[in-house]
Amino acid sequence: MYYPAATREDHDPFDVLRIAPTFLQLLGFIHWSTYRCPHCSDVFRTDYWSDSIRLGRGERTCRHCANVFDDGTREWPQLVKRQKRKYFVPTFIVAAGVSLFLAILCVPVILLGDRAYRVAGIVLLVVPLLWWSMRFVWVFLSIRRYNADSR
Numbered sequence: 001m002y003y004p005a006a007t008r009e010d011h012d013p014f015d016v017l018r019i020a021p022t023f024l025q026l027l028g029f030i031h032w033s034t035y036r037c038p039h040c041s042d043v044f045r046t047d048y049w050s051d052s053i054r055l056g057r058g059e060r061t062c063r064h065c066a067n068v069f070d071d072g073t074r075e076w077p078q079l080v081k082r083q084k085r086k087y088f089v090p091t092f093i094v095a096a097g098v099s100l101f102l103a104i105l106c107v108p109v110i111l112l113g114d115r116a117y118r119v120a121g122i123v124l125l126v127v128p129l130l131w132w133s134m135r136f137v138w139v140f141l142s143i144r145r146y147n148a149d150s151r
């Protein structure tokens, strides 16, 4: 069934600071997108990571006007290979991976350092593993939902 697509607004208030010669350039990376109901313009989601992949049926009932619209979510079997890869390896995970790599370079410090460094190293390893585990659960639920809707 066809539903009108949600509208998206990109907010980039510090864009001009990207050419600033100081640490203020970092503010240039702060941006977000708001998604609105196409019928009444009620905001239903704010996303701080551009173009993130979300799993779902692709239809949402507006909590404000009760009309149905396409919220941009798709079920796992509907995603192309690039989207599936991005679902598990989004931009912030790449950034976290680079950070983890830099942290691994500090392993000698962790091994030879005190208890706080060891705890920080364990947290850096466990948090991504828990996050990916939850992603696998959501993919499983998405496939199950898709198959149930296809019948």
Ligand SMILES: [Zn+2]
Binding pocket: 037, 038, 039, 040, 041, 042, 062, 063, 064, 065, 066, 067
């Ligand atoms: Zn609405």
